[in-house]
Amino acid sequence: MKLRRFTDAGVAKTRAFLAAVKESNDVENVTLDGQPFTRATLLSSPAYSDVIPALADLDLDETRTFDTTFAFCEYFDSLIHDHNPQAYREDVGFWTWLVMVYLPQSVKTKGGKVCLGEQAKLIYVPDNYQRQYRHFLAGPYYLYFYYREMPDICRAVLTHKINTLPDITEQITSRYDVVHNPAYLAVVNELYFDKKKGILRRGAGGKGPSAPRNLVRVIDQLAMTRDFFDVGDSACLLKLLPNHFSSFLEI
Numbered sequence: 001m002k003l004r005r006f007t008d009a010g011v012a013k014t015r016a017f018l019a020a021v022k023e024s025n026d027v028e029n030v031t032l033d034g035q036p037f038t039r040a041t042l043l044s045s046p047a048y049s050d051v052i053p054a055l056a057d058l059d060l061d062e063t064r065t066f067d068t069t070f071a072f073c074e075y076f077d078s079l080i081h082d083h084n085p086q087a088y089r090e091d092v093g094f095w096t097w098l099v100m101v102y103l104p105q106s107v108k109t110k111g112g113k114v115c116l117g118e119q120a121k122l123i124y125v126p127d128n129y130q131r132q133y134r135h136f137l138a139g140p141y142y143l144y145f146y147y148r149e150m151p152d153i154c155r156a157v158l159t160h161k162i163n164t165l166p167d168i169t170e171q172i173t174s175r176y177d178v179v180h181n182p183a184y185l186a187v188v189n190e191l192y193f194d195k196k197k198g199i200l201r202r203g204a205g206g207k208g209p210s211a212p213r214n215l216v217r218v219i220d221q222l223a224m225t226r227d228f229f230d231v232g233d234s235a236c237l238l239k240l241l242p243n244h245f246s247s248f249l250e251i
Helices: 008-024 039-044 069-080 092-101 138-146 151-158 167-173 182-192 212-223 231-240 243-249
Strands: 004-006 029-032 035-038 049-051 108-110 113-115
Touching: 004 008, 004 092, 008 029, 008 039, 008 092, 035 039, 039 049, 039 092, 069 138, 069 151, 092 138, 138 151, 151 167, 151 182, 167 182, 167 212, 182 212, 182 231, 182 243, 212 231
Parallel strands: none
Antiparallel strands: 004 049, 029 035, 108 113
């Protein structure tokens, strides 16, 4: 499949399509204006989207499934790596189209019912940082892109299903000053990601004294008197954390 971007009409049609999904409980076939309408039509019709000339030589695998958001980022970066990904950072149509390609993986089902959740997770809102990072694909990808020379540093906040936004991801990525500081993100990864098992450590999503939300508070306190920025600073930062955080390192 060639990469496309929704036009304004396509974004508007996507909003209507998602509203219809709630009624039909079907992410492939809905009824709009009394007529059958499909996700395939939304994605491919020139009435709603355009091919992106700069990416015309790329073929997106729309059938691919991803165990984690990190896996999506890894795949997509391998595809678009040499095609100036920054050019699409503010592109509502591009990222909204892309998440609709992978819509079956981007929604949850509960009791057999499709749950879409917050619309900003599907329709990209680049001009509002409080919502921008919540998009299921754009937010994670540009974090991965920021650390593309050392992507493993992102594993703790990107090792989750595409259709979820766990507490660790919410707490860390909502703070621009934290998530874009290599020293802080390295500490997050060291504390909460089990490299041997490739999963988050038990308790990484909790609300206890050593949970990510409390780590952010400690970082704020330490930042008042110390400067940390390089990955190498993470070892010093770890030593300065209250003792209760050491429980993660001992697991």
